[in-house]
Amino acid sequence: MDTEPVTDAGTSMERIDRLCTRVYLGLREHQLAPQDVVELACELLDWGHSWEAVREVVERDPAQVPASEMADLARRILEKTGFDPGFDLAPERLAVLRQALRVVARDLPTAGIDGEPRLVLLEEFTPVSAGIELSDGRLLVGDGGLHACAGDTPAGAVTAVADLIQDDLMKQTWQVWPVCSDHRLGLHAATHQGAAVWWCAGGDEHAAALIGELAYHRRSVH
Numbered sequence: 001m002d003t004e005p006v007t008d009a010g011t012s013m014e015r016i017d018r019l020c021t022r023v024y025l026g027l028r029e030h031q032l033a034p035q036d037v038v039e040l041a042c043e044l045l046d047w048g049h050s051w052e053a054v055r056e057v058v059e060r061d062p063a064q065v066p067a068s069e070m071a072d073l074a075r076r077i078l079e080k081t082g083f084d085p086g087f088d089l090a091p092e093r094l095a096v097l098r099q100a101l102r103v104v105a106r107d108l109p110t111a112g113i114d115g116e117p118r119l120v121l122l123e124e125f126t127p128v129s130a131g132i133e134l135s136d137g138r139l140l141v142g143d144g145g146l147h148a149c150a151g152d153t154p155a156g157a158v159t160a161v162a163d164l165i166q167d168d169l170m171k172q173t174w175q176v177w178p179v180c181s182d183h184r185l186g187l188h189a190a191t192h193q194g195a196a197v198w199w200c201a202g203g204d205e206h207a208a209a210l211i212g213e214l215a216y217h218r219r220s221v222h
């Protein structure tokens with residue numbers, strides 16, 4: 001039957017995904033079951049993924065592998081598979097994005113936008129992403145919304161939120177915002193030396209302001 005390999009592949013992928021979830025939660029809750037890592041490694045090996053960490057898990061006796069080493073191997077395997085816990089398994093990412101939105105919102109009055117924007121889950125996307133609803137009801141989703149991994153680091157979250165808002169506002173209003181007061185160029189959200197900044201390509205390139213401090217910066221330079 002033509003459909004058989006596809007069904008097998010689907011089942012195998014689902015099994016890998018389920019095992020990845022178990023291993024991820026095990027790592028997260030400090031209750032990693034070595035057997036789950038071994039099962040995942042065997043499944044991946046069957047699937048043709050003979051990554052170094054996979055081979056090591058399969059070849060060693062799990063009883064002889066210290067817990068910290070097993071955890072490290074598990075992390076390396078998860079990274080290789082590209083497993084993403086999304087918002088479901090890592091809900092703290094939502095909190096990070098909400099906090100990031102509060103920071104970016106401080107800059108919005110300079111674009112003529114008042115009121116508190118809020119983060120909304122976009123369940124129609126797989127995996128589920130996040131969009132931003134302005135207080136006037138306008139929904140900004142950019143290119144498929146913010147992926148859950150945007151909430152992995154605070155500075156990265158601020159940059160991602162600012163980028164989405166700026167991009168969507170530009171498309172809606174055709175106005176360049178924000179603008180560098182020195183070079184009269186449109187600024188872009190960027191992470192520079194660990195901080196989320198509005199970046200200017202003018203001159204020798206520079207950070208025009210920290211994201212969230214645009215209004216303060218403008219007042220201070222004029």
Ligand SMILES: [Zn+2]
Pocket residue numbers: 180181182183184185200201202203206208
């Ligand atoms: Zn500039």
